[in-house]
Amino acid sequence: MEIISERDGYVLRLARLEDAVPYYTQNYCPLDSEVARLTGCKEIFTEEEVVSFFLKSLEDHDRCFFLIIAPDGSIIGESVINEIDWALGSANFRIALFHSTQRGKGIGTWATEATRDYAFETLKLHRLALDVYSFNGRAEKAYRKAGFQREGVLRDAVLDGEAYADDILMAILEEEWKKLTR
Numbered sequence: 001m002e003i004i005s006e007r008d009g010y011v012l013r014l015a016r017l018e019d020a021v022p023y024y025t026q027n028y029c030p031l032d033s034e035v036a037r038l039t040g041c042k043e044i045f046t047e048e049e050v051v052s053f054f055l056k057s058l059e060d061h062d063r064c065f066f067l068i069i070a071p072d073g074s075i076i077g078e079s080v081i082n083e084i085d086w087a088l089g090s091a092n093f094r095i096a097l098f099h100s101t102q103r104g105k106g107i108g109t110w111a112t113e114a115t116r117d118y119a120f121e122t123l124k125l126h127r128l129a130l131d132v133y134s135f136n137g138r139a140e141k142a143y144r145k146a147g148f149q150r151e152g153v154l155r156d157a158v159l160d161g162e163a164y165a166d167d168i169l170m171a172i173l174e175e176e177w178k179k180l181t182r
Contacts, residue, residue: 002014004066004114004115004118005110005111005114005117007107007110008071009070009071010068010069010070010071010107010110011068011069012066012067012068012069012079012110012111012114012115013066013067013069014064014065014066014067015054015057015058015065015066015067015078016058017055017058019054019067019075020050020051020054020055021047021051022074022075023050023051023054023067023075023078024045024047024050024051024054025047026074026075026076026098027075027076027098027099028045028047028050030043030044030045031043031044031045031098032098032099032100034100035096035097035098037160038096038133038135038136038139039094039096040133040158057080060082062082062083062084062085062086063080063081063082063083063084064080064081064082064084064115064118064119064123065078065080065082066078066079066080066111066115066118067079068097068107068111070102075098076097076098076099076102076107077095077096077097077098077102077107077108077111078095078096078098079093079094079095079111079112079114079115080093080094080095080115081093081115081118081119081123081125081128082094084123084125088126088127089124089125089126089127089174090125090126090127090128090129091119091123091125091127091128091129092128092129092130093112093115093116093119093128093129093130094130095108095111095112095115095139103138104138108138108139108142109142109145109146112142112143112146113145113146116128116146116147116172116177117177117181120174120177120178125174126173126174127171127172127173127174128148128171128172129151129169129170129171130143130148130169130170130171131154131167131168131169131170132167132168132170133158133160133165133166133167133168134153134165134166134167134168135160135165140168140170143170144170146172147172147176147177147180148170148171148172149170149171149172149176150168150169150170151169151170151171152168152169153166153167153168153169154166154167154168154169
């Protein structure tokens with residue numbers, strides 16, 4: 001079990017084969033409506049959809065799939081480095097805390113920073129990018145705290161209910177990370 005980081009009983013570690021079914025049953029029955037809104041996905045998934053995607057993610061050599069584990073051992077979130085372009089040293093980042101009771105405690109910021117550090121220290125990436133919806137101010141604040149900077153805005157790129165919202169593009173470069181962590 002490769003643990004990436006620990007904080008106050010919470011653990012960020014690589015996902016494992018035996019996590020597939022608990023990942024589904026603890027988080028996708030159904031997916032929290034606010035998580036679906038903030039990540040732009042649907043609320044209802046079948047077990048086969050989630051487990052199949054989970055297993056494919058474990059085999060993807062262009063992805064690092066981490067789980068956020070609560071002190072009681074339950075899976076409460078994920079942190080993912082994906083779309084890794086090894087030649088360019090660039091990747092995408094995404095994170096989700098699956099339960100509203102776990103938000104607002106600094107867990108997302110901690111997991112973001114730990115995953116960012118893994119991207120630059122272990123994977124030796126040059127650039128880590130993400131996008132966040134304009135109605136997710138809490139996430140944008142956590143990303144800024146972790147050193148990500150706004151690079152652009154895709155105006156009216158998503159729907160939040162009936163209203164359009166922006167998709168904000170952010171990234172951190174290796175040199176910026178070094179300055180932050182020295």
